[in-house]
Amino acid sequence: MKFIRKQLDNIKPTFEKGGKLAPFRSLFDAIETLFFVPNKTSQSGVHIHDSNDSKRSMIIVVLAMIPALLFGMWNTGNQHFLSINETVTLWPAFWYGFFQVLPIIIVSYGVGLGLEIVFAQLRGHEVKEGFFVSGMLIPLIMPVNTPLWMVAVATAFAVIIGVEAFGGAGMNILNPALTARAFLFFAYPSHMSGDAVWIAEKADGFSGATPLADAAAGNVGNLPSVSDMFFGFIPGSIGETSTLAILIGAAILLYTGIGSWKIMFSGVVGGLTMGFILNAFGGNALMEIPAWQHLLMGGFAFGLVFMATDPVSAAQTSKGKYIYGFLIGIFAILIRVLNPAYPEGMMLAILLLNVFAPLIDHYVVQGNIKRRLKRVKA
Amino acid sequence: MSEKEPLFSPKNRKLIFNPLSKDNPITVQVLGICSALAVTVKMKPAFVMSLSVLAVLALANVIVSLLRNTIPNRIRIIVQLVIIALLVILVDQVLKAFVYDVSKQLSVFVGLIITNCIIMGRLEAFALGNKPWPAFLDGIGNAFGYGLILMIVAFFRELFGSGSIFGIPVIPEAWYIKNGGFYENNGLMVLSPMALIVVGVIIWIHRSRNRDLVETK
Numbered sequence A: 001m002k003f004i005r006k007q008l009d010n011i012k013p014t015f016e017k018g019g020k021l022a023p024f025r026s027l028f029d030a031i032e033t034l035f036f037v038p039n040k041t042s043q044s045g046v047h048i049h050d051s052n053d054s055k056r057s058m059i060i061v062v063l064a065m066i067p068a069l070l071f072g073m074w075n076t077g078n079q080h081f082l083s084i085n086e087t088v089t090l091w092p093a094f095w096y097g098f099f100q101v102l103p104i105i106i107v108s109y110g111v112g113l114g115l116e117i118v119f120a121q122l123r124g125h126e127v128k129e130g131f132f133v134s135g136m137l138i139p140l141i142m143p144v145n146t147p148l149w150m151v152a153v154a155t156a157f158a159v160i161i162g163v164e165a166f167g168g169a170g171m172n173i174l175n176p177a178l179t180a181r182a183f184l185f186f187a188y189p190s191h192m193s194g195d196a197v198w199i200a201e202k203a204d205g206f207s208g209a210t211p212l213a214d215a216a217a218g219n220v221g222n223l224p225s226v227s228d229m230f231f232g233f234i235p236g237s238i239g240e241t242s243t244l245a246i247l248i249g250a251a252i253l254l255y256t257g258i259g260s261w262k263i264m265f266s267g268v269v270g271g272l273t274m275g276f277i278l279n280a281f282g283g284n285a286l287m288e289i290p291a292w293q294h295l296l297m298g299g300f301a302f303g304l305v306f307m308a309t310d311p312v313s314a315a316q317t318s319k320g321k322y323i324y325g326f327l328i329g330i331f332a333i334l335i336r337v338l339n340p341a342y343p344e345g346m347m348l349a350i351l352l353l354n355v356f357a358p359l360i361d362h363y364v365v366q367g368n369i370k371r372r373l374k375r376v377k378a
Numbered sequence B: 001m002s003e004k005e006p007l008f009s010p011k012n013r014k015l016i017f018n019p020l021s022k023d024n025p026i027t028v029q030v031l032g033i034c035s036a037l038a039v040t041v042k043m044k045p046a047f048v049m050s051l052s053v054l055a056v057l058a059l060a061n062v063i064v065s066l067l068r069n070t071i072p073n074r075i076r077i078i079v080q081l082v083i084i085a086l087l088v089i090l091v092d093q094v095l096k097a098f099v100y101d102v103s104k105q106l107s108v109f110v111g112l113i114i115t116n117c118i119i120m121g122r123l124e125a126f127a128l129g130n131k132p133w134p135a136f137l138d139g140i141g142n143a144f145g146y147g148l149i150l151m152i153v154a155f156f157r158e159l160f161g162s163g164s165i166f167g168i169p170v171i172p173e174a175w176y177i178k179n180g181g182f183y184e185n186n187g188l189m190v191l192s193p194m195a196l197i198v199v200g201v202i203i204w205i206h207r208s209r210n211r212d213l214v215e216t217k
Helices: A002-015 A022-035 A054-083 A090-123 A130-140 A148-166 A176-187 A211-216 A226-231 A243-256 A261-281 A300-307 A318-338 A345-377 B010-020 B033-038 B043-067 B073-098 B100-106 B108-115 B117-125 B132-162 B192-209
Strands: none
Touching (some): A054 A130, A054 A243, A054 A300, A130 A300, A148 A176, A148 B192, A226 A243, A261 A300, A300 A318, A318 A345, B033 B108, B033 B192, B043 B073, B073 B117, B100 B108, B117 B132
């Protein structure tokens, strides 16, 4: 560490104002804070100091996604070899998936961080940490067959329109990763749904539909077994298939206190509630899928753990978080079941509630003020 | 104003050129957004729409300006609407007679020029208080400003959404995935939300280049 510090101190002057490489100041800044906790402290107003700055908490979220990522890589390979009717052991499947997924991750980080650095430079602030997480989320919610240039365009859209237009990371209304996915979903629908996109180099005769798409098409009989859906041996976006791997991530987030358990908990309750309501009506086969199975299908678990809990776009107040999570659960299942054109209701539900989060917070705060005023008057 | 003002005095020139950028009806006054979303999927309808608005706005401005001293204040909106409606119907008939296919594409939006806020806005804000010639120039200028934005938005939407410009394909056929290439048209560009985003980006760029347009808090 001392060696790195020395090297950084050596080249620092060239990046300072007036230095030779001043235009690349924010790049230097990003690299420096990657290795060392910045020693700048707030000048006023803040009374609690914590060594855990946002860069560190973002890294923990990325760590929490690693199980889902590793499993997703293996499953990519596994599904591929299944589709061409070959059985392979653990490692060949993993390496096959690794080399399918790695380019998507590189493109997502390359484009996203590149744009972040450009904007940081133009606007004269440091590179914000938000994209560490988004850059990893974006590959995890893509079908493995997404062409790389589409990933690049979607990432650019998410960073420019979703984040920078609102003033940079921390000011965005919508979750950037979901913005990227929603963009692709509406811009290139044939690459984001259907049954040809979820398995890399799939053999033609093999049905690659996700359980959710199968169910939406009315083939409820085709659903894989519950344990397959729980462990994730199913086609789907790269990181979303294994509920188990996502639960490991959720445990990390909850243990470190970075993800909000209120949102996750109320989201599950909301999903179950809507599931039971639909079960009670039970008009068609899709509505009769047991409510708890919905939690295992599609992106429900992934979205709830990693994206609904995004501290920037979620509700901030404690009561608001319950309402926010609950409504996400409700809408995700509602859209999924009642509108088969959009089987991935989770994406739309989270984006919808992202927009409403400030409103929810506003009424929670107003309600609190009213309650306390009443107490004073009484 | 005792002596005669030259036809293109600096003041009159401002009436034409200000709406192109600093006082643009769409990006600065934020009027006429609805039609900017609706008719900009392709460039050809957007072009015809711009011309129609140009005709209606310029003539309506002149007529209202001529009548401005005789219109009773209380019923001025109704009088303006009658004038606009008359002109719009004329334009609609002309379109149907000469460019029937475009007229069909524009469908109801030609009729909706009547409710285009730019026209009402200019009549209220300018024509009612100015002489016919400046009012005419103001109409032309604002219609050009409107058409300019419409054409920019339509250019990007048609280029990325349909891969063509004015209906002429510009993306080589062999690039498309169905022909073994890598490219695919962006379906979101054809949907109206994207028009809003493109307009938003234009406003963003416009304002970051003209700092004095940014409102002080």
